[in-house]
Amino acid sequence: MKNHLSLGLLAMFSLLSCGINLAVAGQADSRPNILFILTDDQGYADVGFNGATDLKTPSIDELAENGTVFTSAYVVHPYCGPSRAGLMTGRYPHKFGSQFNLPATKDSGGLGLPTDESYISEVLQDAGYYTGIVGKWHLGEMHEHHPNQRGFDEFFGFLFGGHSYFPEQYRKKYQAARDRGLDSAIWQYLAPMQYNGKEIRETEYLTDALSREASSFIEKASKKDEPFFLYLAYNAPHTPLEAKEEDMALFPEIKDKKRKTYAGMVWALDRGISNVVKTLKETGQYDNTLIVFMSDNGGRTDQGASNYPLKEGKNSVQEGGYRTPMFMHWPAQLKAGKTYKHPVSSLDMFPTLATLAGAKIAEDKDLDGVDILPAVQQDVSARPGDVLYVMVHWDAHTNVAARRDNLKVIRTDNGPWRLYDVDADPAEDHDLSKQYPDTIREMVSKMSVWSWSHQQPAFFYNHKSAAQWRLNGMPRFDQTFELKEK
């Protein structure tokens, strides 16, 4: 790190006297390592620490119990692309035209997130962190969108929205398609892994491979002077539902085929995280590593997941869509056995991690989250009175919700506005809208105002959604924010 002293770091040390400044450059860096674990489509109830009993996550649970569990943690969007866009930028993806998934092609034709948005990885890299991503990217495929161009020293994984798990299967299918002359038309889930832009030949079950590479990165990091930031973006337990037989065999009591497979996939996740933790310990980095664990959005209940007691799942603006399992673990600084019930968001990761790293955030950066650590340590809300929004476009209408403190206002399918106390009633069973019309009115006004910051989409998931958007004159906020339903 001797030669990586960034301005941001200097700013952090500027609280100290001038004389110490020089000495610092020769000292060990006391900033924590950061391990951000993101799972994919894992349901709120699909971890032991949130009450799962059929599937097992002992290693994850151990970390959660020794850290702080967040019971009201939200991602910024109930499906993948925009959720990750918000995570990396600390901003609502609607503000920079990234409210849809990128086109589901092997080669996205040059599309990707607007490159003028800075990523937390860039901020941490600039602050002198050794940075790596292992797993799924899904933020663009061109040179300028590649993780190695966006703040990551190391990248092992795949650029697309998902991947098949068994190399012996996907490699065969991939080769067969190529033999038929299909290349662009190959399903992206079959394409080879890469390491820093170079195609590699993976042989392990995907979750095991990603865990192996995460451990390898941590080992490399242990030999460096600077702290590390590892973004471990597992694609499990996203479809396709593919688990190892031995992992599924651990759940004989689960009869449902999908759930059994899902449990096997989550078991592999847990095993991987267990190995990663082992490496942290072996390399003496365990105590000063902040581990954050989240899922990128709610689980798909039609694909083996459970968001109990939350309603609905992936794609929904009900709680099941975007409230996710989350914990933070950091022996050096966070007490064990804590639960934090105030709302936090994936939007908060950018300012929280940047602050931890003493990094400089660009002055004109309009962040939508907050540094939550001080509030977490004091167990008070990090955003009293502030609002967390969620918005999803479907064909010709828009679903929205907004949470402020314990209350959540929601509208779906241009139906009636509803109001829930999601603290007391996370299942959204008891609609309070009749009792509190002024709250509806105020929150709808806030949502409507917020929505003006949105930009037309920079890309769409497919040509059909692009055409629908245009033909339907979307986003049709005139309907979305009507106080009365149609």
Next chain:
Amino acid sequence: MKNHLSLGLLAMFSLLSCGINLAVAGQADSRPNILFILTDDQGYADVGFNGATDLKTPSIDELAENGTVFTSAYVVHPYCGPSRAGLMTGRYPHKFGSQFNLPATKDSGGLGLPTDESYISEVLQDAGYYTGIVGKWHLGEMHEHHPNQRGFDEFFGFLFGGHSYFPEQYRKKYQAARDRGLDSAIWQYLAPMQYNGKEIRETEYLTDALSREASSFIEKASKKDEPFFLYLAYNAPHTPLEAKEEDMALFPEIKDKKRKTYAGMVWALDRGISNVVKTLKETGQYDNTLIVFMSDNGGRTDQGASNYPLKEGKNSVQEGGYRTPMFMHWPAQLKAGKTYKHPVSSLDMFPTLATLAGAKIAEDKDLDGVDILPAVQQDVSARPGDVLYVMVHWDAHTNVAARRDNLKVIRTDNGPWRLYDVDADPAEDHDLSKQYPDTIREMVSKMSVWSWSHQQPAFFYNHKSAAQWRLNGMPRFDQTFELKEK
């Protein structure tokens, strides 16, 4: 001014010898002060100097009589936001996506005019002027849109499109709404005034308060070395129709309630301007201050205004919509008792004021107006053969008009094209289109060409107009510029 010598100023002085350059820095600045008074929705006939007999504007009239009255002065748009956008930039607001009002919210959610458009206030500030705005802004609410960021050293007033007049009333309503938990949903006309971004507690009737602050600015300015530019943007006599009882009582002969209130509001305006003039005199700045007086668009005849003899009013592309009362007063340079009948535009203010200030205009600035002062002093047209356009979008169609010299071509509601000699026939009574089909053809061609410079709106007044625009495939210039009506 000693330390404010701008490049533009240096450019002006570069006509002089080098030796004099240094001396200038120590001399008094001979450039005029500029007081630009903009009233809101005041009709063409709602000043004495344009023939009003029921309402009275003695102070305004005195200034007009001692200066030059413009009988064919146009604003760039027949309603507020785009009119002000054109005034501040010297460019048709359609060219930078500002052809609609900003959303009518208390917090516009980050919207405002594109910040890459430079304002006349910035040009004057850069040229060493002490700059202030008192009154209504309506060009954006975010930090980067704030008057203090856009060339104004001082700002007293409100950021939104309008305001209620009586503090005891609007404060009570504002507080009541807040007590109900409404904040974003509060009508913006009730929100507190501000001074340079800081909320203040105003106690006077609004027009009186603005006049007071204008005088105060002028006093402060008198103690400075540099000349001042004050943009006095009254919101009177815009709705809500709220006048002091004592002011209305001066018009017992007016029976119509709205007209009586309107007369009271205009009386308060006149009183305020009288006080401002008094301050100019008391501080010895009267002689070398250029006062310009205009309204931002035509009056609303359904709200007490009169545009007689012009047809229609606010929102219309008939003369009543965008021809406004105007005078210039500058004892040191402009002779008294003059009338200028050639067409001028609010677009001309940018180059006219910039030239007066010896300011440098960016080379790539594509201005749509001209410096009118030389032509005014010689009583010749400032734009012989040139065209002034006006365009308003309604739901699924576009109304347009274009004036060249004495002729005006107009089309509304996709109806027949009409042609008027608005010099001889300001009431637009005598359609000459049948006699001069080639003139129609030429002017329509010019409008159509001009319209290609328009950009899609950067914002809309509300979500409904946004949705209509998209669903209707607006601007539908294919229909607008058809030579035959549908």
Next chain:
Amino acid sequence: MKNHLSLGLLAMFSLLSCGINLAVAGQADSRPNILFILTDDQGYADVGFNGATDLKTPSIDELAENGTVFTSAYVVHPYCGPSRAGLMTGRYPHKFGSQFNLPATKDSGGLGLPTDESYISEVLQDAGYYTGIVGKWHLGEMHEHHPNQRGFDEFFGFLFGGHSYFPEQYRKKYQAARDRGLDSAIWQYLAPMQYNGKEIRETEYLTDALSREASSFIEKASKKDEPFFLYLAYNAPHTPLEAKEEDMALFPEIKDKKRKTYAGMVWALDRGISNVVKTLKETGQYDNTLIVFMSDNGGRTDQGASNYPLKEGKNSVQEGGYRTPMFMHWPAQLKAGKTYKHPVSSLDMFPTLATLAGAKIAEDKDLDGVDILPAVQQDVSARPGDVLYVMVHWDAHTNVAARRDNLKVIRTDNGPWRLYDVDADPAEDHDLSKQYPDTIREMVSKMSVWSWSHQQPAFFYNHKSAAQWRLNGMPRFDQTFELKEK
């Protein structure tokens, strides 16, 4: 050239030793002159070297025979504006919103190609070439779009999409329209020629005038140290069909009036090229001048042109629309009597000419073509396995085709996908789609991916096409890239 040594040039010479570097500045430049001749709407079969027998092009044919004839040369778009946009930028015009012609007005109201796209003329000018364009521009009319601003030292011709041929006729009509007060409404084909922005009074038949000016440029160039780049953009034989009587009289055997006129127009072209070649020889520049000859798109068979044996013509994505006659002639480097049958594109001109000139291409320039000269000299494909796309929007649908090696996949009017071996079957008579469904699938996928790089149009040919585009939710790629027809 002594003072024009660009970085690019230095880069080229950097292969040599330092000592030689200085010497080079005082030596003759060995880089070739470049004469790029573009004709307008000339059909594939409207040159003798492609089999024309009724019309005659002896001078063109002689050049072709002494150089390399390209039998599969494509332009990037089957009509004018986008074809030229692709030629000048080396990129698909859809990528920068230039997929339509500019509005057909005398004054385009500020429209033109986005100025952030660099042109081959700029690259060559920067590399020290003396650059000129004679003829039709059609890439924008404003100052910033003018050829003199876009890399051309010299410009003789007209900015618009076409022009009438006989000065005595167009001047009379132009004057009559002006006398009626029409100016903007005058048909642009009648407007005066210009030389470097200055209107001039031309007296010759247009094609003769352009040839005269081309010769004049070449003469001037011969006195300079640096090599020249001349873009000779004839508007012949584009409509209006206007030929000299003496030229038509050479074709008594042609009975069809249009074809006879067309033959006369092409004869004038040939005569002009003959004169230009004569000037090259007289000035000693013939041997080291690369002459490239192309048409900007297919001919209009309803206006006297022939694309035999290719199907359809201008505007079509069948071969007749965008495969054009082409040859390269360069005595010093290219052998005579060659035929090159592999696909090449007008997109290739940018990298090919830039390489020839030793010019530096901006690092972030995303070129769609390749330097073809090495492949041409070895008679191998310049793009084995690579795809050339073509796409045209019509009202509410999009026609597309893609060629890879000998195969072409095509879809028009949202009908069935077809597949042709356009090497063996240039007439596209034998649809192979049933035999090779995987090829269809792969190529459609590639087209679909490619289409994501498209931007919404920056301008339209007229207001009607703009309205249709918006109302129809274009580009409707959802329909375009369906594998099954509707």
